Amino acid sequence: MSLPYTKKVLEHFKHPHNVGKIEDADAQATEGSPACGDMVKIYLKVDADSKVIDDIKFESYGCASNIATGSIITDLALGKTIEDAKKLNWKEAANALGGLPAVKVHCAVLAVDALRTAITNYEHKHGLVLEKKPTTEAVVIKRLSRVINPLAGLDVVKTKLVQEVKIESGNITVWVEMPTHHQFSSNIKEEIIERLEPLWDVEHVEVIFRGD
Amino acid sequence: MKNDHIYLDNAATTRTDPDVVQAMLPYFTETYAVASSQFSHTPGIMSKEGLDHSRQIIADKLNVSPTQIVFTSGGTESNNLAIKGTFAAFKGQKNHIICSKVEHNSVLHTCQYLERNGAQVTYLDVDKEGFIDPVQLENAIVDNTFLVSIQHGNQEVGTLQDIELISKICNDKGVAFHTDAALTFTKLPLDLGEIKVDLMTLSAHKIHGPKGVGALYIRKDTPIEKLVHGGYSEFDKRPGTENVSGIVGFGKAVEIASEEHVQHLNKLQKRLLDGFEKNINGFRINGSLDMSKRIPGNLNVSFDYIEGESVVLHMDMKGVAIITGSACFSRSLEPSYVMMGMGFTHERAHGSIRFTMSRFNTEDEMDEVVNSIKEIVENLRRISPLKN
Numbered sequence: 001m002s003l004p005y006t007k008k009v010l011e012h013f014k015h016p017h018n019v020g021k022i023e024d025a026d027a028q029a030t031e032g033s034p035a036c037g038d039m040v041k042i043y044l045k046v047d048a049d050s051k052v053i054d055d056i057k058f059e060s061y062g063c064a065s066n067i068a069t070g071s072i073i074t075d076l077a078l079g080k081t082i083e084d085a086k087k088l089n090w091k092e093a094a095n096a097l098g099g100l101p102a103v104k105v106h107c108a109v110l111a112v113d114a115l116r117t118a119i120t121n122y123e124h125k126h127g128l129v130l131e132k133k134p135t136t137e138a139v140v141i142k143r144l145s146r147v148i149n150p151l152a153g154l155d156v157v158k159t160k161l162v163q164e165v166k167i168e169s170g171n172i173t174v175w176v177e178m179p180t181h182h183q184f185s186s187n188i189k190e191e192i193i194e195r196l197e198p199l200w201d202v203e204h205v206e207v208i209f210r211g212d
Numbered sequence: 213m214k215n216d217h218i219y220l221d222n223a224a225t226t227r228t229d230p231d232v233v234q235a236m237l238p239y240f241t242e243t244y245a246v247a248s249s250q251f252s253h254t255p256g257i258m259s260k261e262g263l264d265h266s267r268q269i270i271a272d273k274l275n276v277s278p279t280q281i282v283f284t285s286g287g288t289e290s291n292n293l294a295i296k297g298t299f300a301a302f303k304g305q306k307n308h309i310i311c312s313k314v315e316h317n318s319v320l321h322t323c324q325y326l327e328r329n330g331a332q333v334t335y336l337d338v339d340k341e342g343f344i345d346p347v348q349l350e351n352a353i354v355d356n357t358f359l360v361s362i363q364h365g366n367q368e369v370g371t372l373q374d375i376e377l378i379s380k381i382c383n384d385k386g387v388a389f390h391t392d393a394a395l396t397f398t399k400l401p402l403d404l405g406e407i408k409v410d411l412m413t414l415s416a417h418k419i420h421g422p423k424g425v426g427a428l429y430i431r432k433d434t435p436i437e438k439l440v441h442g443g444y445s446e447f448d449k450r451p452g453t454e455n456v457s458g459i460v461g462f463g464k465a466v467e468i469a470s471e472e473h474v475q476h477l478n479k480l481q482k483r484l485l486d487g488f489e490k491n492i493n494g495f496r497i498n499g500s501l502d503m504s505k506r507i508p509g510n511l512n513v514s515f516d517y518i519e520g521e522s523v524v525l526h527m528d529m530k531g532v533a534i535i536t537g538s539a540c541f542s543r544s545l546e547p548s549y550v551m552m553g554m555g556f557t558h559e560r561a562h563g564s565i566r567f568t569m570s571r572f573n574t575e576d577e578m579d580e581v582v583n584s585i586k587e588i589v590e591n592l593r594r595i596s597p598l599k600n
Binding site for chain 2: 003010013014016019020030034035036037038039040041058059060061062063064066067151
């Protein structure tokens with residue numbers, strides 16, 4: 001009888017690689033939330049010419065598999081072009097760790113999602129989006145459905161915290177049905193901006209609380 | 213396999229006291245006959261004496277008659293018998309039960325089961341420290357109410373309910389009162405001559421007795437029906453061959469338990485809390501802030517910005533056994549319902565860590581735990597995106 005994790009998972013858990021923050025990151029992304037019990041944030045530095053990821057760091061709030069997957073996915077992505085890094089999937093991450101318990105697979109998915117979102121954010125910011133589709137309300141809502149409402153542990157769209165958005169020549173306004181001084185308001189505001197600002201045609205994001 | 217961990221999961225179960233094991237041993241290989249009446253053979257009478265001796269020790273501890281102690285297989289069965297047994301006895305004439313939202317699952321799941329079978333259940337709220345509101349309880353009692361089941365001490369956060377007050381409320385309203393005292397029996401005075409309780413759940417393995425043994429105190433004339441059929445033992449309340457060795461172990465454990473042990477638990481709890489306060493920033497106590505209203509030897513805290521399963525795993529690798537209310541740790545992948553019931557955020561529930569001590573723990577161990585926790589919390593905060 002032993003712990004449900006492989007030796008490799010425990011190694012990465014005990015001594016995670018590529019941990020921390022990149023202050024002047026070219027792109028970053030957060031997936032998950034403290035409400036879910038798992039959260040990963042990924043920072044990227046990308047070489048402007050070769051599009052190779054030449055620095056990558058992660059921060060994690062979560063369980064052992066969350067930390068271990070953050071560690072392995074950043075190992076795997078480092079030195080790859082963003083095109084190749086985008087193709088990484090959770091199975092490769094899990095395999096590189098020698099497997100993950102079935103109930104912990106969602107942690108691996110989270111880290112892969114964070115990497116992909118960070119790359120997408122980079123592409124949007126650097127004009128690399130192939131099909132320049134204009135940001136519509138549907139796109140905004142889709143992105144916001146990844147922002148978690150810490151009160152309910154579900155996303156802000158499903159829990160009706162966000163019911164109205166407006167898009168006008170690069171400016172997005174998001175109304176949040178929550179008091180301005182709520183303990184989670186600043187956290188939610190930051191996450192909404194992080195989700196929408198990287199979109200290629202978005203200039204500014206305004207978050208207005210109207211639950212007072 | 214040797215267990216050399218610092219074991220701080222004593223609310224789950226405790227180390228069986230070696231003296232308890234010694235007391236039990238003859239009942240496997242020598243005094244092994246079925247406990248029978250005095251008109252039986254000598255081996256049977258010897259078993260019966262062992263059984264009755266334990267029953268007397270436990271009855272004395274509660275200041276009740278031994279004929280009111282029914283041995284069961286443990287706390288879960290006792291809670292089931294108390295709730296389903298009274299429900300059955302009322303035969304639908306009364307069908308309303310009141311319990312709290314933070315009861316042990318053996319109470320909650322039993323109530324939910326009865327709800328699917330014709331019972332009505334009111335689940336009382338608890339406040340931020342885990343206390344029920346006696347006024348809410350009083351208002352919830354209706355003509356149809358036959359049972360109030362409120363635990364004495366909470367399994368996770370250690371909060372103690374005022375069972376004296378609750379018993380008065382129930383008594384005034386003429387409703388039976390059941391309390392799960394598995395975690396408080398022998399640690400806190402429970403004089404049932406003073407406090408009128410109708411049903412009380414007890415468990416052996418929470419107090420250094422063996423697993424698989426418990427008891428239900430059933431006050432005289434409390435309407436209750438047996439759940440298991442096939443004989444007349446335990447005053448026709450719980451058939452089946454008595455677990456004599458286990459029951460003897462239970463009695464021995466109660467006999468050994470002392471006031472010094474409780475003082476030792478209080479000392480350990482204080483040592484751990486003082487250590488956290490001196491060495492760690494950003495942690496919050498879960499459960500009663502008044503230490504005198506917690507189960508002795510229970511401390512439950514949340515460390516800001518970090519998740520519980522990581523803490524528990526790091527601590528395990530350092531040789532300390534603790535648990536967390538985090539979803540990642542649970543089989544259901546849901547955060548602790550006790551923490552959620554107290555109105556905390558998911559984040560605080562995911563970060564909650566429970567330390568429960570026993571008399572076998574030492575103050576040096578508490579210092580070691582503080583040092584380990586300090587190091588782990590600092591390391592996990594360093595990689596947490598939530599700090600600053």
